[in-house]
Amino acid sequence: MITASPKLVSKIPSGPIESRWTRHKDSLKLVSPTNKRKFTILVVGTGLAGASAAASLAELGYNVKAFCIQDSPRRAHSIAAQGGINAAKNYRNDGDSVWRLFYDTIKGGDFRAREANVYRLAELSVNIIDQCVAQGVPFAREYGGLLDNRSFGGAQVSRTFYARGQTGQQLLLGAYGAMMRQVEEGRVALYPRREMLDLVVINGQARGIICRNLVTGQLEAYAGDAVVLCTGGYGNAYFLATYAKNSNATAIWRCYKRGAFFANPCFTQIHPTCIPVTGDYQSKLTLMSESLRNDGRVWVPKKKGDTRPPNEIPEDERDYFLERRYPSYGNLAPRDIASRAVKAVCDEGRGVGASGRAVYLDFSDTIREKGLDYIKEKYGNLFEMYQHITGEDPYKVPMRIYPAVHYTMGGLWVDYNLMSTIPGLFVLGEANFSDHGANRLGASALMQGLADGYFIIPYTIGDYFASVSLPKVSTDRDEFRDAQASVEAKLKKLLAIQGKKTVLEFHRELGLLLWDYVGMARNAQGLQHAIEKIRALRQEFWQNVQVPGSNDMLNKSLEMAGRVADFLELAELMAIDALHREESCGAHFREEYQTPDGEALRNDEKFAYVAAWEYKGDDQPPELHQEPLIFEFVKPTVRSYK
């Protein structure tokens, strides 16, 4: 039985879904313009969510301090998003609507997201495009000057807006520009090369953060009236992922340990089209945008162990397995489904390339029909990137691709106002769990980050300020000193171990464990094994890690050591969550729960809930809290793309 936890108050409004957000906004309390300047908001992370939040909150008159680990806020990993951003503009006249984007996203997430949140996201999607165009984002256009669109996975309409293969870059530079304008106005103070290492909670409210200045090593304390975490996902726990090298879970993890619940940690997205691993020196994986599946066809040879070059394999000896298994969506099947299908053909021994862990993504039909220039214009930079990395020319030979870790749907639990279980701690973008359920559709991450930052937090944070009492606090208080002392002790401990294994070696080992047992396919035995192994590895880490250098300098090894220490804890929670969820849904595929034809088998009766985990101490198991998912407008069905 699913029992609603009294600790999870979702604040989801009631009534018709179309008007929920509007009515909710009307019911939120306001802070007058003159009073706004009395509040200080600490925004951590400056990707799409963080930069758009910092800009919008500062425009309203709040004092904002913005922190990022990069040397410039413009470099946050949103910059690397390639394909596009969804919006229900229906500019194509192809039947799109807010309802349809909502429905596709709920279904795409395998009915493990909240209806009200997803509807709001779809509703706000149209405002995002307007905002970004006004900022000068150079979206792709048609000859008549109107905006162009393309299709992404899990949709039968064309609703994705794009700027070549650099949509994330252009959107982030737009948000960064808006934030820098507020820096110039004196409303945003920027703190680059700062890593948040702890949250300061006073009288149950989030009132500050402890950061390490990454240049000097100094610990710095900042007080505020609210903390807005926009620190991204935790996919780098797997070591090999499409994330940037510095993406990490430390901020959200340390908030978890201060009392913020962590929701659905096992929901991790493995993206089907990435450049395959070439060697054990590999430091990261590179995505090839989903947009390529608009014009590329995925196939493997029908015969096992067929080592002929692709152009020598005749048409009737090829298996276009996505088109065969999912005829109505074809190559645009959603990510979780496509990834599993790729894994399945490789497991059968029909994979290609030196490792046999790859499939072809072939553009030759489109090149023949529409010409080379068409492909060059649409995907030129992606093709170039592929060629740089592999040394092969994808205009001549098909790309070889394989799934890789790309995004995490799980994250800190938030209510409808994007506030965590710690009052005053708001969580935006990939760092929260809220909108994508068990699988995120392509081109929806940019949409969510910007919806949260531009259009949700500016409303909801004011309601918080107007509803609670926030006495002034200074960083002299014991809570700040204690938090700083515990951070310092941890850093010193890491440096003092002086063991024999490097941070990188531990991280690689952890990554392999997660990939093998908490990856594309999971089972109870494997998960139990993984939990034991992770615990042992964590123990070994704290006895045998070698961190060079000292704390009073730029020391990237020390930065990484802290992050890997946190990944070693989070990994266990991911496995615990995966073990407890005895069903398959979206990206969470438990081998024990599948249909005869290998599709995910959900168990709505037992698992139609958000699993929110509460930290109970380092030597105690976390406590599970359930937030039931109630579907009033969409009936959960077997998710079919056939």
Place this chain on the structure above:
Amino acid sequence: MNKKKMTLHLKIWRQANAQAPGRFVLYTVKDLSPDMSFLEMLDVLNEELTKKGELPVEFDSDCREGICGTCGFVINGVAHGPRRGRTVCQLYLRDFQDGQTVTLEPFRAKAFPVIKDLVVDRSAFDRIMAAGGYISVDTGSAPDANSILIPKEVAEAAFDAAACIGCGACVAACPNASASLFVSAKIAHLALLPQGQPERHRRVLKMVAQMDKENFGNCSNHGECEAVCPKNISIKYIALMRRDYLRALLAK
């Protein structure tokens, strides 16, 4: 896949902090795969140094796919190294010769002080952007996206300029350490679009003033910036910036 292993000799600039004097130190890294990226090779070196109890070589990198603009240093005298149109993180060992000696030093410019080893401070770029590298539009006040018609050619041209990743290679390559390519790319991106017109004059005046304040040198048309730009940003934008600057001065 190439199976033959490679050896590289690396002459790397080591500098403990901004105040300390720096020097080149020679390292040899063996058994490298040609399919390895250049930064992965530095990862290997750093693992070896760590195991020997020495301090690893600090360098900035993040996305490792050429878009974030975090990485960048000078390889054999060329910012971002031997391959045109690529960042350091997009170099592979197959771009180098087995047994080659490779010199690595930080981007050098008065406006980019060295923080440590190959890491430099490029925050001057952020201050230039704060001065005016945007269109002033508050959240929520935008008209419908399709109410602004932008011909495809114009959108594409604006995009070409907007592709700048702010890595700073242009400054490092310029004999005068000028930031003109970086600044003009943003000015051109916004000047080419209809949305950018209202603030066009104000923007160019403010950004250029900030650039001068940051101790960047003047542009004297060497063109080295364009040659090292990983995004192939054209120096024609510098001409556009100058025209706009003059017009803005005259209009004042």
